[in-house]
Amino acid sequence: MSPKPDVVVLGAGVIGLSIALELDAAGFRVAVVGKDLPGDSNAVDYASPWAGCLWFSYDTDTTKPVYKRDVRTFQRLQEMVHTRPDLVQWYPILSVSGSPMSKDDHPWADDVKVLTAKDGLPGGFAYGTECQTLMMNAPQYMLYLGEQVRARGIPMVKKRLNSVDEAYSVFGKVDLVVNASGLGAQALVGAADPAVYSARGVTVLARAPKVTRAGQVMDVLKATFAGGEQPPPTYILPRPGTDGHVVLGGTYDAENYSPLPSTEIVEGILQRTFALDSNLAPGGTWRDIEVLGVNVGLRPSRKNGQRVELEHRRIGDGATAATPTASLADRGRSVGVIHAYGFGGVGFISSLGAAEDVVALAKEFKTGAPARL
Ligand SMILES: Cc1cc2nc3c(=O)[nH]c(=O)nc-3n(C[C@H](O)[C@H](O)[C@H](O)COP(=O)(O)OP(=O)(O)OC[C@H]3O[C@@H](n4cnc5c(N)ncnc54)[C@H](O)[C@@H]3O)c2cc1C
Structure with missing residues (x-):
């Protein structure tokens, strides 16, 4: 049995899988849970396999975090032209x-x-x-990311969660979850975002x-x-x-x-x-x-754009009697969630830069030293 992860990534789109691989490369023990996994779903709300897919930054303000994310992704994808044309x-x-x-x-x-x-x-x-x-060839790139995750021994399970709280116990108790749930962020209890x-x-x-x-x-x-x-x-x-x-x-x-x-x-x-x-x-x-x-x-999509941000919360926050969480015994435990959603039409364009930012935020959660994005 694999050891208990440090971080659970909720979502197996281009954002969740890029983050899982980046966290693994940075030395975090990581696991992935998603209702759709690469290769086994044609759901319209699983956006990644349907992307066009081009890299092209539409931002012209070179000082903005989004532009920097895009350009870091561009640089890393250029290396892949040699290995995976x-x-x-x-x-x-x-x-x-x-x-x-x-x-x-x-x-x-x-x-x-x-x-x-x-x-x-x-x-x-x-x-x-x-x-x-x-x-990029989006459907094949998604299969490639899935193969990379499996090849590195990162556990990945297919499961739909109603609340962000459930993610803290899918693989045993963890303190940090990455919310890469794409359109799911609209209704995820405890992290529901009406701007999505x-x-x-x-x-x-x-x-x-x-x-x-x-x-x-x-x-x-x-x-x-x-x-x-x-x-x-x-x-x-x-x-x-x-x-x-x-x-x-x-x-x-x-x-x-x-x-x-x-x-x-x-x-x-x-x-x-x-x-x-x-x-x-x-x-x-x-x-x-x-x-x-x-x-x-x-x-x-998200009205105010991409959200890549660390939030300190307690299990049970945002849940109501009508929307109970699966981890009532854990209620009140202090945990962290790194949000990484709202990528709209540019998820591939920003993916690898966003994954680097999430690693920086995971280090902030672990050490308390503020990340500089
Ligand atoms: C027609 C089209 C063309 C596009 N062209 C481009 C392009 O050229 N370049 C580009 O960069 N982008 C393009 N995009 C956008 C790109 O596809 C998205 O930005 C990207 O796929 C978003 O990735 P994601 O990982 O955030 O979301 P998704 O790929 O949707 O993944 C979300 C994950 O969260 C999981 N999830 C959600 N809710 C729950 C829940 N409750 N419980 C468990 N799991 C859950 C899902 O199952 C899935 O695994 C295009 C999109 C479309 C539709």
Whole structure:
């Protein structure tokens, strides 16, 4: 039997598994519990396998923790291009916009070409940029993370919890839990966060071997991630390690939990992405795109953005008579929870940097010395 863990990670998405591996590498004994585990679930509220998936920081304030998290992730993913090119690969990306763009829009890139209409931008756009960035194969990357967790002997159990309190006793008594429950954070007793909401994403998986460059309509995406009502985002993301597969997007449907997209939505995605890159069906129309499937995932979003923070609490906090916890005997025990949720549409982009921040907070919990994130 494995020894009792120091930390339990609640959640086995890209955030929970990246954190579990980082804690293990830092010398913590760790275990994972999640209602969905890699490879055994197609639930729409298990966001990670449905991601596009590109690395691209939309933040331009280089002093913000989120930007730093993103860039640390970018640096570490670049190493994987050499070891796992089937999971992470460089691609050029064309970003187009209705308003002027500059190198400052992508401070993390060192090869930005600034473009205007005279460079022949698609879709009637007047401005654009091109630079290199990383594309990931999200479903395969999730299987890879699951294999890494198992290979390191980290216990991982499939279980749905009603309360954060239950996580302190799944593997024997522990004092520290990481709440990486994604959309689950909306209703997790003891840690329920009313700012968490779903932003549904519909994508089309297509085969288009002539597409060699990713593409996105930049101003819509930026505004979408900042929140609020926007026209649907448009993007084309080649998927590494496949026979010319591309992910075509998309939608950002706030508070929409339906797994069934309309034909109108799917056709709109095909039309908008074809206008961005006619190599999706060379010589044809949007109707000639070779569609392999339509996917739906719920982005675990949060009104005030990502939450990566240590909270000191007592077991039983936040529980009511109507929502009792499973660990009544433990009620009142002082424990810690590190929240790591609210990643919305950027979980892969921030994942490894967020995992490093969680390790720093776990050390703070253990030693009392404040972490510097
Ligand atoms: C269409 C689409 C395109 C996207 N494209 C990109 C992209 O290009 N780049 C990018 O970075 N991101 C992208 N994203 C966003 C990305 O998928 C998410 O940000 C990321 O997956 C969030 O990871 P997570 O681990 O927080 O949540 P999840 O992957 O949802 O994992 C949550 C975990 O918590 C568990 N859990 C929840 N509640 C409970 C409970 N009560 N008890 C036990 N376990 C529980 C779940 O079972 C699961 O294991 C996209 C998302 C969608 C839908």
